[in-house]
Amino acid sequence: MFEHTFSNVFFIFASKMKYTIKNIAELAGVSKGTVDRVLHERGKVSAKALEKVNAVLNEIDYKPNLLARSLKKTRNYHICVVLPDFNKDPYWSPCNEGIEEAIEEFASFGVFIEPFFFNPNDIKSFIKVNKKVLELLPNAVLLAPLFYKETIEIINKYALSNIIVSKFNNQLEINNTQNFVGQDLYKSGRIAASLMKEIISKNATIAIINIDEDSNNAIYVQEKEKGFRSFFNEIESYNIVTWNCKQQDIDAKLLDFINENIALSGIFVTTSKVYTIAEFIKNKKIEHIKVIGYDLLDENMLYLKNGIINFLIHQNPKKQVYLGLTYLVDYFLFDKEIPAKSLLPIDIITAENLETYTEN
Amino acid sequence: MFEHTFSNVFFIFASKMKYTIKNIAELAGVSKGTVDRVLHERGKVSAKALEKVNAVLNEIDYKPNLLARSLKKTRNYHICVVLPDFNKDPYWSPCNEGIEEAIEEFASFGVFIEPFFFNPNDIKSFIKVNKKVLELLPNAVLLAPLFYKETIEIINKYALSNIIVSKFNNQLEINNTQNFVGQDLYKSGRIAASLMKEIISKNATIAIINIDEDSNNAIYVQEKEKGFRSFFNEIESYNIVTWNCKQQDIDAKLLDFINENIALSGIFVTTSKVYTIAEFIKNKKIEHIKVIGYDLLDENMLYLKNGIINFLIHQNPKKQVYLGLTYLVDYFLFDKEIPAKSLLPIDIITAENLETYTEN
DNA sequence: TGAAAAAGTGTGCTCGAACACATTTTTTAA
DNA sequence: TTAAAAAATGTGTTCGAGCACACTTTTTCA
Numbered sequence: 001m002f003e004h005t006f007s008n009v010f011f012i013f014a015s016k017m018k019y020t021i022k023n024i025a026e027l028a029g030v031s032k033g034t035v036d037r038v039l040h041e042r043g044k045v046s047a048k049a050l051e052k053v054n055a056v057l058n059e060i061d062y063k064p065n066l067l068a069r070s071l072k073k074t075r076n077y078h079i080c081v082v083l084p085d086f087n088k089d090p091y092w093s094p095c096n097e098g099i100e101e102a103i104e105e106f107a108s109f110g111v112f113i114e115p116f117f118f119n120p121n122d123i124k125s126f127i128k129v130n131k132k133v134l135e136l137l138p139n140a141v142l143l144a145p146l147f148y149k150e151t152i153e154i155i156n157k158y159a160l161s162n163i164i165v166s167k168f169n170n171q172l173e174i175n176n177t178q179n180f181v182g183q184d185l186y187k188s189g190r191i192a193a194s195l196m197k198e199i200i201s202k203n204a205t206i207a208i209i210n211i212d213e214d215s216n217n218a219i220y221v222q223e224k225e226k227g228f229r230s231f232f233n234e235i236e237s238y239n240i241v242t243w244n245c246k247q248q249d250i251d252a253k254l255l256d257f258i259n260e261n262i263a264l265s266g267i268f269v270t271t272s273k274v275y276t277i278a279e280f281i282k283n284k285k286i287e288h289i290k291v292i293g294y295d296l297l298d299e300n301m302l303y304l305k306n307g308i309i310n311f312l313i314h315q316n317p318k319k320q321v322y323l324g325l326t327y328l329v330d331y332f333l334f335d336k337e338i339p340a341k342s343l344l345p346i347d348i349i350t351a352e353n354l355e356t357y358t359e360n
Numbered sequence: 361m362f363e364h365t366f367s368n369v370f371f372i373f374a375s376k377m378k379y380t381i382k383n384i385a386e387l388a389g390v391s392k393g394t395v396d397r398v399l400h401e402r403g404k405v406s407a408k409a410l411e412k413v414n415a416v417l418n419e420i421d422y423k424p425n426l427l428a429r430s431l432k433k434t435r436n437y438h439i440c441v442v443l444p445d446f447n448k449d450p451y452w453s454p455c456n457e458g459i460e461e462a463i464e465e466f467a468s469f470g471v472f473i474e475p476f477f478f479n480p481n482d483i484k485s486f487i488k489v490n491k492k493v494l495e496l497l498p499n500a501v502l503l504a505p506l507f508y509k510e511t512i513e514i515i516n517k518y519a520l521s522n523i524i525v526s527k528f529n530n531q532l533e534i535n536n537t538q539n540f541v542g543q544d545l546y547k548s549g550r551i552a553a554s555l556m557k558e559i560i561s562k563n564a565t566i567a568i569i570n571i572d573e574d575s576n577n578a579i580y581v582q583e584k585e586k587g588f589r590s591f592f593n594e595i596e597s598y599n600i601v602t603w604n605c606k607q608q609d610i611d612a613k614l615l616d617f618i619n620e621n622i623a624l625s626g627i628f629v630t631t632s633k634v635y636t637i638a639e640f641i642k643n644k645k646i647e648h649i650k651v652i653g654y655d656l657l658d659e660n661m662l663y664l665k666n667g668i669i670n671f672l673i674h675q676n677p678k679k680q681v682y683l684g685l686t687y688l689v690d691y692f693l694f695d696k697e698i699p700a701k702s703l704l705p706i707d708i709i710t711a712e713n714l715e716t717y718t719e720n
Numbered sequence: 721t722g723a724a725a726a727a728g729t730g731t732g733c734t735c736g737a738a739c740a741c742a743t744t745t746t747t748t749a750a
Numbered sequence: 751t752t753a754a755a756a757a758a759t760g761t762g763t764t765c766g767a768g769c770a771c772a773c774t775t776t777t778t779c780a
Contacts, residue, residue: 109425190712353708
């Protein structure tokens, strides 16, 4: 270790001392300008000076003060979040909380976060909103890429304007995605299956129900279905059937579907719309069917608590946006790298541990 | 809205513009010193000036730049973490990772974090380590308060030296704890019980096994037991027995215990030592007993994957320390409030969702 | 009324990094 | 040998908040 002392520095933690560029300059016997040039490899440094500075840098553990760095290059950063309108689909409602928290928290650092909502049932609305955002020329966009083809196009346009794009919730291509925050949907399906297996008896029939899933975001639901089926394929002796339906058809057709499959003892709903099935089951007083679905919507939580839904899988949309925004902010302010792929844990929610996820 | 413009300010986002003290001073027609006095209520401001500044402050949404604020009052903060040696109990091993990550991340902000380990089986070691830490006079201590009486004493001493104390993992008093990061142990026991109920048949016998729990940290284990029993008390028709044992006695005595309780079909181990029971069950080729325990120790994860352990409850010690440290750092750097009580979600881990918690 | 005390106000420096620009040293070539 | 060009080095300003200190205005009271 170096044994030098600085006039202006009070050694509190001997070896763990925080060095500044000025300190390094003094130790190396050069000016802070030279140290700066060495640190940033800006050239214009003589071999002798380079050596002196590097000698010091090798001895100490210099970490630039990120507060000072970020303050110096103070800029106002603008991040837009593009996501479905939660009035059209309550699944997205928690995202809003996450965004509001991020707005509040990061405003003090000069980061301005702005949400933009589109209609998840209307591709045109998705395109329109993105066009509007593009015109604002923000520094970055955090996007829920619901529509495959249109997202590819808009991402290219953003790229032309040097706007960073991160995605959340839906993986655009299932592999090789960049800047993505979300969950592994295939695994999520497998987990649902493993839970189902624990709570129903052998040789039973299990239904996978996809509600209101048109071809657009069907790929995401299909991943879950694949995962679910893969689990049972490995153990056999279960009969898995898939039913695609519209929400308004449930009342008219679900009873027929149940009667057609007499051994039916488990239903896996691939989205947050599981409450519609639960409602039906409750009204018809069907007691032998176990239900697993997605997400902590108010209605879902109600049916979970009174035992009609047995398990919910938590996709944690709030954490997804918040984390996505955190990555972008850390990138702008502190030069942190944005993780190419951030897969959140897949939480299993029961009536008992539910409140530990909703508190605070 | 104000319609003024500043010579040196470029309006990017009309109303969402970031104001500085200088801006406010210009708008109010006073100097930044006066604005500063108003903001901090330092007095020495005339009624007229106060009014002018407040008029501006009411119109705009001033958020001080936390980077600048923190840079100005640059200090080196020293935080000590006092926790059990992970060589004595592998449960604490993930904490180390959390601490290492925090050290790395916060060093750039002038925060120096230092871990101190004590022997969890030796009260004297706990006292000794804390005494050592006290002499260092850090700004804060993050503590795993394993021993009740001794913790009370040491906390008082820290307080006398104006050292902030946060606790994690063990709640000192079950209610009214301050600066605590951890889980609700009672609830955790209930969750274990609810899972047990799903996977065993009615009228069965269930064993609660406490391994190596002497009177010191017994209170924490007792909370889990209480929660577990409370769940089954509500539904009856189950027979719950408790067995307290030493790890070295398992081989000699567990088989007797199992034979004494012929209907035994579920075991709840109240700590991370569940692998010792799993090992026994595997060796004796007992197949009808379901096992639920705690924490993602390597051995536990192995038995979870091969089906001997059915569920693990994740106490997330790594997240606990990391979060505890984050709270302290945010407090020192950005004047954020330290939450009095931060209860983490209680994660249910199965063979299927396990890897979503261990990745990244 | 006027000097002293009190109250109010403004200026300028600091934190550490970054970078523009000024100054000094070395190299080049006539 | 020397002037010009190039390279190397050092200096000073900025970011925004916070605070010490200097300066100005108002109030107090003999």
